Amino acid sequence: MAKKITASEYVREVGRPIFQSREFQDVKNQKHHLRSTVGSHSRRVAIMCAFFCDCLSRAGVETQKEELVKAALCHDLGMQGRYSHRYSSGRDIIRNHPLNSSEEAGKLLGGLTDLQREAIEKHMWPMCPDRSIHHKETALMTIADKLCAIVDPLCK
Ligand SMILES: [Fe+2]
Ligand SMILES: [Fe+2]
Numbered sequence: 001m002a003k004k005i006t007a008s009e010y011v012r013e014v015g016r017p018i019f020q021s022r023e024f025q026d027v028k029n030q031k032h033h034l035r036s037t038v039g040s041h042s043r044r045v046a047i048m049c050a051f052f053c054d055c056l057s058r059a060g061v062e063t064q065k066e067e068l069v070k071a072a073l074c075h076d077l078g079m080q081g082r083y084s085h086r087y088s089s090g091r092d093i094i095r096n097h098p099l100n101s102s103e104e105a106g107k108l109l110g111g112l113t114d115l116q117r118e119a120i121e122k123h124m125w126p127m128c129p130d131r132s133i134h135h136k137e138t139a140l141m142t143i144a145d146k147l148c149a150i151v152d153p154l155c156k
Pocket of ligand 1 (some may be wrong): 076097121124
């Protein structure tokens, strides 16, 4: 029987090209949620998403784990330039960074699936113009993002 890998090991494997990419390197050290960074936050969100998928699988609910993990690693790429030129206010960041992240992620991943686009563009749910959700993975992403935002200030 193949050895089960942890959610963290899974993210390390699946996310290797993303971690090594210029897009991720550009934003990974940017401060996010007080003591954390976009890089460590995104990694935590991806691990939590993978963990949720594993739990659901054990309960007989299948998910698109790899697609979701890749989207989670890219969901805040649009935060690049947050403290300089890109956004004019906190409200501007909340509204537009998911869309900019989606655009960056599309370039990095060579296009996005419908699931990935929705998960990234609606990760700030319910603070998004269209609150409809069509993929369960989007719900997992928004829950993981919020839980990580709670622990981020305690972590680096
Ligand atoms: Fe975000
Ligand atoms: Fe986030």
